[in-house]
Amino acid sequence: MSTSDDQGVRPATKLVQGGRRPEWTGDPRLGGGVVNPPVWRASTVLYDSIADMKARGHATHDKLYYGRRGTPTVWALADALTEMEPGAEGTLLYPSGVAAISAGLLALLAPGxxxxxxxxxxxxxxxxxxGMLKRYGVTTTYYDPLVGGSIAELIRPETKLIFLESPGSLTFEVQDIPAIATIARERGVLTMLDNTWATPLLFPALAHGIDVAMMSLTKYVGGHSDAMMGSLTATRTVWPRLRQAAYQLGQAVSPDDCALMLRGLRTLEVRMRRHGENALAVARWLAARPEVGRVLFPALAEDAGHAIWSRDFSGASGLFGFTLKGADDAARARFIDALQHFGIGFSWGGYESLVVPSDPGTIRTATAWTDADALVRLSIGLEDPADLIADIERGFGAMAE
Ligand SMILES: Cc1ncc(COP(=O)(O)O)c(C=O)c1O
Structure with a gap:
C-alpha cells in the first residue's frame, strides 16, 4: 500500500517509476536489482516458523501470506495505479473490468x-x-448523464452510491463530475466512476471528488489486447471496505497478467497522446463528410460536452462514435465490412484500431436515444491516421453501393 502524494513528480514520471520498490525488484543478497518486478507465481507461501506464520496472518496486503492475497508482481501494479491517483489510499485488482464494477457495488451497497x-x-x-443487485434488495434509479447539479433531486434518504461513467462509452456524454461529487459529499453519498476512457492520466478522479475510481485495465493500461483485468482505486475511507469484500469474494489476479499490465502502464503516456491525436484527426475529417450525421467526441469543439471536457480533462483517448446519415443496419454493415484497417471486435484501447456497430436506443431507460441514424463506434489505434481515413472513405464507397 502506498498513499499517493504529490511531491512534484509528474504523471509521466510516475508511470515509469510506480511500483518499482527495491524489495520487489531486487534481493540484497544478490547485490542488485532488475528494472521490472519479476513474476512471482504462488499459491503456497512458506514460513520460517509457526510464530512467523501467525505474525504474517495479521499483516497488511503487502506481506507474503497466501497466493490469493497477492505477490510482489501484483502489489507493484496496484501500487503504480495508486500513485497515479492523488488522494488514493490503495488499489484492488480484479480479473476483469466487470468483476471490478460488481465487486465494488457489492462492497458498498446492502439490502434496502x-x-x-x-x-x-x-x-x-x-x-x-x-440482476444480482436487485435480487439482493438494492434498488437502482437510472439518471440522465447530463443531470449535473440536479442530481440532488434524485437523492433519497436510502441513496448510498452514485455511479458515473464519463464520457459514456457508447454515446460519449460528458458528465459534470465535480458538481455531482460535491453534492454527493454534502449528502453523505459515495461516488464511483468508470474512468476507463480517460484513465487517471487524463482525469485524476479522486482529485475531482470521486471516492472510487474504476478502470478496465483490459483497455488502455494493458494497451495490447492480450490480457484482461480491472481495478478499483479508492480513498482512505472506502478502501478498507473494498479490500474486505475482495477477500471475502476471493478475488485474485494472475501475476503473469499483472506483468503484462505493468508493461503496458509504462508506455501509457505516449500511447494515450497518440491515440488522442489520431482520434482527433479522424474525427475532424468525419465531421466534414456528407455521409456523417454527427460525431460524438468531446475533444471536438462543436461537441455538446466540449466545454466540461476541456475544463476537467487534460486530453482525449481514442474512443468515439459517429452516426451514418440516413443509414440503416444493412448500410452500416456494408460500411463496416469494407474496412480493412479496423478489426471488427469488442473492447478498445489496444494499439490496433477497432470498429463496432452500436445501438444505444435499445439499452437506455431514463433518457431516450432519438437519433435514427445508425451509430458506429471506433477505437482509434496507433496506425497512421491517413491510412485510417482512406479506409473509412473506402467504407463510405461500399456503403453507397
Ligand atoms: C466502459 C467500460 N467499462 C468496463 C468494461 C468492462 O471491462 P472488461 O472487459 O475488462 O470486463 C468495458 C468493456 O468493454 C467498458 O467499455
Whole structure:
C-alpha cells in the first residue's frame, strides 16, 4: 500500500517509476536489482516458523501470506495505479473490468439501499444492477448523464452510491463530475466512476471528488489486447471496505497478467497522446463528410460536452462514435465490412484500431436515444491516421453501393 502524494513528480514520471520498490525488484543478497518486478507465481507461501506464520496472518496486503492475497508482481501494479491517483489510499485488482464494477457495488451497497446509476453506463454494469443487485434488495434509479447539479433531486434518504461513467462509452456524454461529487459529499453519498476512457492520466478522479475510481485495465493500461483485468482505486475511507469484500469474494489476479499490465502502464503516456491525436484527426475529417450525421467526441469543439471536457480533462483517448446519415443496419454493415484497417471486435484501447456497430436506443431507460441514424463506434489505434481515413472513405464507397 502506498498513499499517493504529490511531491512534484509528474504523471509521466510516475508511470515509469510506480511500483518499482527495491524489495520487489531486487534481493540484497544478490547485490542488485532488475528494472521490472519479476513474476512471482504462488499459491503456497512458506514460513520460517509457526510464530512467523501467525505474525504474517495479521499483516497488511503487502506481506507474503497466501497466493490469493497477492505477490510482489501484483502489489507493484496496484501500487503504480495508486500513485497515479492523488488522494488514493490503495488499489484492488480484479480479473476483469466487470468483476471490478460488481465487486465494488457489492462492497458498498446492502439490502434496502438505493443506487443512482448513469443511463449511459456500459451495458454489463446495468445488467448487474438489474440482476444480482436487485435480487439482493438494492434498488437502482437510472439518471440522465447530463443531470449535473440536479442530481440532488434524485437523492433519497436510502441513496448510498452514485455511479458515473464519463464520457459514456457508447454515446460519449460528458458528465459534470465535480458538481455531482460535491453534492454527493454534502449528502453523505459515495461516488464511483468508470474512468476507463480517460484513465487517471487524463482525469485524476479522486482529485475531482470521486471516492472510487474504476478502470478496465483490459483497455488502455494493458494497451495490447492480450490480457484482461480491472481495478478499483479508492480513498482512505472506502478502501478498507473494498479490500474486505475482495477477500471475502476471493478475488485474485494472475501475476503473469499483472506483468503484462505493468508493461503496458509504462508506455501509457505516449500511447494515450497518440491515440488522442489520431482520434482527433479522424474525427475532424468525419465531421466534414456528407455521409456523417454527427460525431460524438468531446475533444471536438462543436461537441455538446466540449466545454466540461476541456475544463476537467487534460486530453482525449481514442474512443468515439459517429452516426451514418440516413443509414440503416444493412448500410452500416456494408460500411463496416469494407474496412480493412479496423478489426471488427469488442473492447478498445489496444494499439490496433477497432470498429463496432452500436445501438444505444435499445439499452437506455431514463433518457431516450432519438437519433435514427445508425451509430458506429471506433477505437482509434496507433496506425497512421491517413491510412485510417482512406479506409473509412473506402467504407463510405461500399456503403453507397
Ligand atoms: C466502459 C467500460 N467499462 C468496463 C468494461 C468492462 O471491462 P472488461 O472487459 O475488462 O470486463 C468495458 C468493456 O468493454 C467498458 O467499455
Amino acid at each position: 439501499d438505493h443506487l443512482l446509476m448513469v443511463d449511459s453506463a456500459y451495458e454489463p454494469t446495468r445488467l448487474f444492477c438489474n
